[in-house]
Amino acid sequence: MSERAYRPQEIEPKWQKKWEEQQLYRTSTDASKPKYYVLEMLPYPSGTLHMGHVRNYSIGDALARYKRMQGFRVLHPMGWDSFGLPAENAAIKNKRDPGEWTRANIANMKRQLRSFSFSYDWEREISSCEPEYYRWNQWFFLQMWKKGLAYRKQSLVNWCPECATVLANEQVVNGCCWRHEQTPVEQKELEQWFFKTTAYVEDLLCDLDELEGGWPDRVISMQRNWIGRSEGTEVDFTLEGSDEMVRVFTTRVDTIFGATCVILAPQHPWVAEFGMAEKAAPMIAAQKDKAADDLEKDGFFTGKYALNPYSGEKVPIWVGNFVLWGYGTGAIMAVPAHDQRDFEFCRKFGIPVVPVIQPADGELPKAEDMIEAYAEYGIAAVCGQWSGLPSAEAKAQMTAFAEEKGFGEGAITYRLRDWGVSRQRYWGTPIPMIHCPKCGTVPVPEKDLPVRLPENVELTGVGESPLKTVPEFVNVACPECGGPAEREADTMDTFVDSSWYFYRYCDPKNDQAPFSTENAAAWFPIDQYIGGVEHAVLHLIYCRFWTKMMRDLGLITWNEPASRLFTQGMVIKDGAKMSKSLGNVVSPEEMVGQYGSDTARAFSLFAAPPDRDLDWQDSGVEGMSRFLARVYRLVTRHADDQAAPSASPANDADKAALRKLHQTIERVTADFDSRWHFNTSLAGIMELTNELYALEEKLSPGVLAECLRRLTLLLEPFAPHLSEELWEALGEQGPVLDVAWPAYDAELAKDDSVEIPVQINGKMRGKVTMAVDASQEEVVAAAKADENVARHLEGKTVRKTIYVPGRMLNLIVG
RNA sequence: GCCCGGGUGGCGAAAUCGGCAGACGCAGGGGACUUAAAAUCCCCUUUCCGCAAGGAAGUGCGGGUUCAAGUCCCGCCCCGGGCACCA
Numbered sequence: 001m002s003e004r005a006y007r008p009q010e011i012e013p014k015w016q017k018k019w020e021e022q023q024l025y026r027t028s029t030d031a032s033k034p035k036y037y038v039l040e041m042l043p044y045p046s047g048t049l050h051m052g053h054v055r056n057y058s059i060g061d062a063l064a065r066y067k068r069m070q071g072f073r074v075l076h077p078m079g080w081d082s083f084g085l086p087a088e089n090a091a092i093k094n095k096r097d098p099g100e101w102t103r104a105n106i107a108n109m110k111r112q113l114r115s116f117s118f119s120y121d122w123e124r125e126i127s128s129c130e131p132e133y134y135r136w137n138q139w140f141f142l143q144m145w146k147k148g149l150a151y152r153k154q155s156l157v158n159w160c161p162e163c164a165t166v167l168a169n170e171q172v173v174n175g176c177c178w179r180h181e182q183t184p185v186e187q188k189e190l191e192q193w194f195f196k197t198t199a200y201v202e203d204l205l206c207d208l209d210e211l212e213g214g215w216p217d218r219v220i221s222m223q224r225n226w227i228g229r230s231e232g233t234e235v236d237f238t239l240e241g242s243d244e245m246v247r248v249f250t251t252r253v254d255t256i257f258g259a260t261c262v263i264l265a266p267q268h269p270w271v272a273e274f275g276m277a278e279k280a281a282p283m284i285a286a287q288k289d290k291a292a293d294d295l296e297k298d299g300f301f302t303g304k305y306a307l308n309p310y311s312g313e314k315v316p317i318w319v320g321n322f323v324l325w326g327y328g329t330g331a332i333m334a335v336p337a338h339d340q341r342d343f344e345f346c347r348k349f350g351i352p353v354v355p356v357i358q359p360a361d362g363e364l365p366k367a368e369d370m371i372e373a374y375a376e377y378g379i380a381a382v383c384g385q386w387s388g389l390p391s392a393e394a395k396a397q398m399t400a401f402a403e404e405k406g407f408g409e410g411a412i413t414y415r416l417r418d419w420g421v422s423r424q425r426y427w428g429t430p431i432p433m434i435h436c437p438k439c440g441t442v443p444v445p446e447k448d449l450p451v452r453l454p455e456n457v458e459l460t461g462v463g464e465s466p467l468k469t470v471p472e473f474v475n476v477a478c479p480e481c482g483g484p485a486e487r488e489a490d491t492m493d494t495f496v497d498s499s500w501y502f503y504r505y506c507d508p509k510n511d512q513a514p515f516s517t518e519n520a521a522a523w524f525p526i527d528q529y530i531g532g533v534e535h536a537v538l539h540l541i542y543c544r545f546w547t548k549m550m551r552d553l554g555l556i557t558w559n560e561p562a563s564r565l566f567t568q569g570m571v572i573k574d575g576a577k578m579s580k581s582l583g584n585v586v587s588p589e590e591m592v593g594q595y596g597s598d599t600a601r602a603f604s605l606f607a608a609p610p611d612r613d614l615d616w617q618d619s620g621v622e623g624m625s626r627f628l629a630r631v632y633r634l635v636t637r638h639a640d641d642q643a644a645p646s647a648s649p650a651n652d653a654d655k656a657a658l659r660k661l662h663q664t665i666e667r668v669t670a671d672f673d674s675r676w677h678f679n680t681s682l683a684g685i686m687e688l689t690n691e692l693y694a695l696e697e698k699l700s701p702g703v704l705a706e707c708l709r710r711l712t713l714l715l716e717p718f719a720p721h722l723s724e725e726l727w728e729a730l731g732e733q734g735p736v737l738d739v740a741w742p743a744y745d746a747e748l749a750k751d752d753s754v755e756i757p758v759q760i761n762g763k764m765r766g767k768v769t770m771a772v773d774a775s776q777e778e779v780v781a782a783a784k785a786d787e788n789v790a791r792h793l794e795g796k797t798v799r800k801t802i803y804v805p806g807r808m809l810n811l812i813v814g
Numbered sequence: 815g816c817c818c819g820g821g822u823g824g825c826g827a828a829a830u831c832g833g834c835a836g837a838c839g840c841a842g843g844g845g846a847c848u849u850a851a852a853a854u855c856c857c858c859u860u861u862c863c864g865c866a867a868g869g870a871a872g873u874g875c876g877g878g879u880u881c882a883a884g885u886c887c888c889g890c891c892c893c894g895g896g897c898a899c900c901a
Contacts, residue, residue: 341901679828
């Protein structure tokens with residue numbers, strides 16, 4: 001027996017080096033094994049790894065290791081996002097090249113990650129910010145262009161006249177530029193590129209059913225809401241004194257007899273036509289301003305009137321700040337009596353309220369008594385020929401009527417809009433298009449890909465787009481006519497990169513195609529995708545769209561990229577999400593230096609279940625470190641025992657130890673296969689360790705040897721360096737990753753006695769220890785023999801006996 | 815406002831199917847070892863009453879179902895996240 005101190009600072013580098021040399025994490029090509037593709041969401045290269053990352057990667061890594069020990073061929077790749085805006089801002093601030101900045105950050109993140117020995121297949125590393133990758137972004141762009149899925153249109157952007165640059169919505173503060181707090185943000189029309197996500201809107205919605213069970217319910221419901229399908233009717237109102245018509249969308253055409261005005265979005269073309277664009281401009285800016293949370297309803301009368309096609313009634317046309325240009329037709333009919341928003345608007349501006357729907361079991365509300373709109377379905381009361389019909393029936397008949405008369409039709413609208421991919425930034429994938437004065441918009445020929453970013457561009461943060469200022473980049477010959485033309489200077493949104501990176505992992509070096517169908521088919525769909533819930537609607541819609549688009553290009557045959565999704569909780573520190581910008585980061589480097597990476601990763605899993613937010617407190621780390629050292633001492637002091645492992649108990653202590661061992665194996669295995677509550681897995685392993693400490697002296701050497709070996713294997717997914725070190729100390733051959741996960745033996749795990757709580761009238765009065773197969777009579781007899789139970793039964797009759805075998809006895813007395 | 819989560823000891827949490835509330839760990843207390851300290855090992859630790867045996871209360875609040883509720887049902891309150899005038 002020898003006792004050694006646990007020194008992770010020595011052990012971990014030793015195994016890191018060995019594993020690198022062995023290329024331990026390279027993906028197996030053994031096709032006889034079932035595949036398992038596990039992936040954490042692409043990290044952005046912020047340059048600083050924090051405990052939030054470590055927790056995320058520890059979850060995926062524990063799973064990857066477990067699956068590998070279970071005999072799977074595991075793909076667990078690692079990649080890097082290009083993260084455009086921060087790169088560019090850093091470049092402007094520090095006068096550095098954004099590429100250099102990004103690459104330096106990636107190198108730093110990589111170095112820090114490697115000290116944890118996460119089981120990434122570094123051979124399959126990709127960087128989505130390198131030309132080899134954006135070549136294929138461009139290739140996809142061209143395919144979409146051919147199919148009409150990529151198009152260009154005029155679109156309003158936030159514009160700061162001071163910087164002469166485009167602002168993202170979050171850069172608008174109180175209607176002003178974030179850098180020039182006195183300068184109001186303007187709206188500017190720019191030609192922007194879009195991907196037609198709406199072409200797949202029904203697919204995106206219907207296929208959510210396919211994901212049910214594999215994806216968290218809340219993500220599915222967030223996506224449903226985001227897509228926002230609603231059925232209704234489009235109806236034309238005629239402008240008084242002209243033939244022009246304005247189309248409105250409504251889900252409640254049955255209320256149209258109560259329409260008392262038409263309200264246009266401030267961006268509506270009629271507003272400009274009426275010469276009121278200037279009056280509407282501040283409203284548009286206010287709509288885009290994220291800081292103005294609850295915008296008060298505002299509007300103005302245009303002086304014009306429209307005619308209701310059902311009643312022929314003349315109603316005023318208004319402009320309202322709460323009407324959205326991007327939804328429906330950008331114009332509404334206001335029915336104040338039956339829509340709360342319309343009610344607020346009309347009451348504010350003195351527009352009449354006309355109730356036309358009455359509750360099924362009540363009276364038609366009186367306008368002067370109403371304090372809020374009656375928005376429920378009811379009975380059409382004052383609705384011309386449809387009066388008397390229930391709302392649903394009236395809706396159907398009135399829509400049919402509009403179709404018959406040609407002034408409207410049934411319509412489905414979606415909240416989901418096309419994906420604007422244009423960015424007026426330097427650091428991103430250049431859009432492979434050329435504008436020719438003669439030929440129009442012409443795609444760059446595929447043989448000329450990739451279109452590379454020009455080097456040595458000075459970034460100022462001023463001006464429409466940095467690439468526009470580089471003549472060598474912009475001035476090109478038109479590929480069709482050879483005449484002088486201009487290259488598109490916008491770059492692509494970085495969400496494009498993350499929409500298909502996981503396909504590229506299957507074939508990262510392919511220079512003929514984004515990936516080969518065969519290689520992707522070998523791994524897809526992703527068996528387990530892991531990431532933060534903050535991606536529930538953007539990334540996770542875009543990448544689903546991309547998969548469907550690739551399916552229609554004939555590249556793949558499946559509908560969905562990932563069959564299972566796990567959303568892990570955030571790491572909270574001092575009441576806020578841990579992030580570099582908030583300065584509440586716990587540095588893993590420091591923790592690794594002090595306790596080692598095994599401690600850091602095991603603790604990040606032990607502190608809370610992975611799907612729950614984790615309130616970070618340093619105080620528990622010590623305990624995890626103590627536990628690992630405790631295991632280390634226990635195993636190393638018996639490492640030289642020379643006993644052959646044995647699962648045949650020779651005494652009661654052996655039996656108890658083997659029972660605990662197999663109960664723990666069952667528990668940890670079940671956690672991996674279902675809930676991933678690694679905190680309870682680790683608690684179980686701690687209990688096993690405590691039990692072995694208690695029984696240590698009494699165990700026969702073979703059984704002890706057996707228990708120590710299984711314990712070592714159980715630790716592998718959580719503390720791989722320690723596990724490997726102990727495995728070697730025990731004289732076994734590694735790497736542990738290639739050793740089979742311990743099998744669970746139900747016979748050995750079985751308890752031979754069980755403690756049964758005894759209740760009287762539902763109150764705990766004692767416990768009896770019984771054989772597992774004891775009958776109800778035996779249990780009742782034993783219970784009555786218990787001193788305390790007998791005392792409570794004194795002078796009373798047992799009226800009812802409830803016995804749940806092996807669990808509980810409840811005696812009802814009166 | 816709508817849609818998701820969540821609320822359990824001094825703290826992080828556990829209780830997987832309605833069946834012993836608080837596993838495991840932290841912090842705290844006590845003991846052993848030590849000249850001493852650290853480290854280690856062992857014990858105690860929901861609250862209140864009690865010397866103890868034991869008793870009472872207890873999972874955000876108020877009701878309900880049940881032999882039995884942290885868990886199921888109805889009505890609220892609070893915290894976190896997401897979406898937000900979606901016609």
